[in-house]
Amino acid sequence: MHTGPEILRVALRRNVGAMVKGTVLMGMYQGAETAVPIVLGAIVEYALRGGELSSLGLALLALGLVMATVSYSWRFGMRALQKANTTEAHRWRVAVADRGLQPVARDVDLKSGEVLTIATEDADQTADIIEVLPLLISSLVSVVITGVVLAVISVPLGVLVFAGTAAILTVLSVMSRRIGASTQSQQAKVARAGAKVSDLIAGLRPLHGFGGSYQAFQAYRRVSTEAKKQSIVVARVNGVYAGTALALNSLLAATVTLWAGWLTFQGQITIGELVTAVGLAQFLIEPLKMFSEMPKYVMIARASAERMALILAAPPLMTPGVEEPGPDSGLELDGVTHGSLRDLTFSVRPGEFVAIAAYQPQAAAELASLLAVDVPPASYSGVIRVGKREIASLTITGVRTCLLVNPSHHEVFAGTLRDNVDPAGTSALVSEAVDAAMLTDVVAMHSEGLDYAVRDRGANLSGGQRQRLSLARALAANPEILVLHDPTTAVDAVTEQLIARNVTALRRGRTTIVITSSPALLDVADRVIVLDDGTVTGEGTHRDLLGRDSSYQLAVAR
Template identity: 40%
Template sequence: MRSGELLRRAVRRHRGRMVAGVLFMSLHQASEAAVPVAIGIFVDRAVSSGDIQPLLWCVLMMVVLFAVLSNAWKIGARQVVRAIEYETHLLRLEIAQRVLDPRGQRTGLRAGELLSIATSDAEKAAVVMRAVAIGFATSTALIVSSVSLLVVDVPLGLGVLIGVPLLVLGIQALSPLLTRRTSSQQEAVAQTTALATDLVGGLRTLRGIGAQHNAAERYRRSSQATLRATLRAASTNGLQDGVTTALSGLLLAAVAGVAGWFALNGRITIGELITVVGLAQFVAEPVGGLGWASQIYAMAKASAARLAGVLSAEPLVVSGTRTALDPTKPLLELNGVSYKTLSATDLTLKTGESVGVLCYDPRDADALLAVVTGRAPDLTGTVRIGGTAIDELDIDVVRGTVLLEQHDTDLFEGTLRSNLLVDSPSLDRVMTAAGAADLIDELDRPLADQGQALSGGQRQRLGLARALLAEPPVLVLHDPGTAVDAVTEELLAEGLADVRAGLTTLVLTSSPALLGKMDRVVVVADGVIVAEGLHAELAAADAAYQEAVLR
């Protein structure tokens, strides 16, 4: 999808409101153009004749004209604004859906940049409908004005008909520059937003290592770059406004001068002179409106390009279509898998088996997590779930079968209970098993974003409880006890073994308490499985293993 296609789609899917909005706004502009015509008729037919009856008719005509004018604008603008708001909402939903797609996306954008696109760019792209409505309405005003001028005097009308298109073309010459500078500005804003998001998320860490001043300096430089990009875009906007005002003023002066000369020579009446001067003055408004519509379109196109980049990004993982699993096959099986630091890895998890994995290198753990959860697009070898290759399975089946709970838990605003997602009869038992018994009486406690009022251990245990409540066929845990003390970690290990009895569990950890509860432990060194057995056996026979787990 390209920017133009996205903008055209925005107009198409709100065509009902857009048609109504364009018609009423065009009626408003036609009525505006009719005002100087009506005043000219007023002067020639009522004022100059001194007859009361034409005067009353002219007054009535003006009342009706202004009633139509004001109501047409109100109705038309309301329809266009509704279309803009609905489209903004739909675009934000699309971006959110794309970002949350379990297949991932190859945009390479950070969370803050995606947030900026979902908020600012979605809103700016949707205003293309305002540009369309203004473009049609102002074109209507120019057509009515030109026809009226042709009726009064053909040379005057032709002058406007030739001058206005030349004027519009001159204004449009600045649009590509405005689009480029607006795009650069929005990209700079997104990068600064991303940096701010990263800094806020890692503020505690920055303070802990004393790097907050360096981070602030980095943000200052990014903010200044954004300011410079914004000023460049604003200067181009100002240049276009100035050119539009100057050229429309020159056009007005030329038309008014010629019309005055014609009136002195008796070629046109006083009423027609008023009409011509009024129309020439009015023409500056729709011409300015076309310039403004051009600016809006340039801004919308720049934002639409960023939106289209996210919406059309290739997924990281290609989803299959198969949904059936073979219950007689192992739930999870890796055959000769190589990915990043992993090399020719074979690993099988049978139904009901709990397996611990100790990786001496954290990069091996990250690679293995990506493989077993279907987020490794360029691996070699085969990963099977229930006997079916993972790339042949529908992504929803993969997610419903294998659940990964990282040690850094994401929590959301609401309550502890709402973050658990499931309110089952076994809630107390699962909370106790996750070492979160101290939170059972606080489930309805309000929770700020990311659970800032909770300790790291509480957040981690709450995330583990949420994963256990989901009861996935295969639960993958990554260091579930890094933020708890040794006593709590022992309780957590016992609770995990109890709750997951009969279910398949894969735990990547170096915790002796957790590894001691596993049916078997697999040791990975330099991307290769180098040992396998019970925790006690490995701890007794392998010095490297002892050094890694015994604390």
């Protein structure tokens, strides 16, 4: 699905049954609505001619049946359409969320706030096409019945209805294109504003720290003002559209009414036919209004579908392989060159605890990105192997099951402490992970324990608490290979010592790699690999390196 029209076709194809049912029922509704003034005109005509009371009773019974059809066809028709609409919107929300969580090419310029807007508002507006087309068809049914009945009464009246409807739709279809373009621009700018405020909230604490709150507010104000201006443009265009549609529809209804009155005055139609014509003219405003609004909603649905296509058609960061990792839980890098990393070669044996001391933060971050499979194989040279197999040949599920990289930015989610430590609810090591990460003080601090509510992004936790919570989550996952990137930078020295010992004990027998400059973690590692200028310059135990490498002493001494 690479374009908006393709997305709309998929949505329509998946809901053919519900749309047919809804179209039939809504067509019955519109037909019954049209029949009301026809029956009323017949009753008036019959009464004026002195018909029998029993026949009048039958006519009234027929009117009751028509009204019942109006009620029940609307109820069940809209129920079918709205159920299909809601279900389809849910499908697209899930599809966009699923695609948004997959790594995509870097040239797709969408932030998380924009993806959220697309997964909610745009998904809903795209699914509206499920209701729009049946309502459009049912409105057409009503217009056709009205035109045919008026043509039977007087041919010029029927011609007037059909010609007037065609003219109205021609004018409004031109205007609807402007609405679609304006709406698409508005959605993009509103999404940008949402992404900006999301970024600001995430960085609120550091902004306060260096006094950048005012500048950040001004940046948000600019993008928000652009979104506001575009929203005003859309509201103005929508207002002109709605006003024009109402004016044209009312003009057509008034013209039909006046013409019918003139024909009655001339004696060309009867009083009963006048009642029918006037009733149909007044009723015609509703289906014409609905009929004339549908092109606008079609354009809005198309604009939203185009927005969704930005995500759904985004090229993947890489094409996953088809193999599964081997039983060997070792890790190898052979001649890897990427960014500041140059011909990087080292291996970690299964069950080994290895610390990597990278003197340059950029090299540490790039190594973590490579191991997290955030870098496509085509963007680096050399080979990375997991379990003796190239990482590029493995399935995503296989990589994620075997290898877990816990990033340094320690994301925390709204929910409870337990939800954050064990999001899937399947870990058997929750208590052990909490103890190892020294999160026990946070748990003991609150009467709810692990059920203590955590705000979005961990706003009610300190930086050290968020970092320990993230570490506990990584340990509870218990992967074959665990990579920790700076897991203790926000904790004090005593806590860091305890965490280092606890992690070593909990991970005994499983492969663990810690990218860090922490003396406590370096000291408990089986082996330390030193990276300087993106290449391996030393290797040994922490104490051995301290005794013979002055550069290492300067880099890790605290």
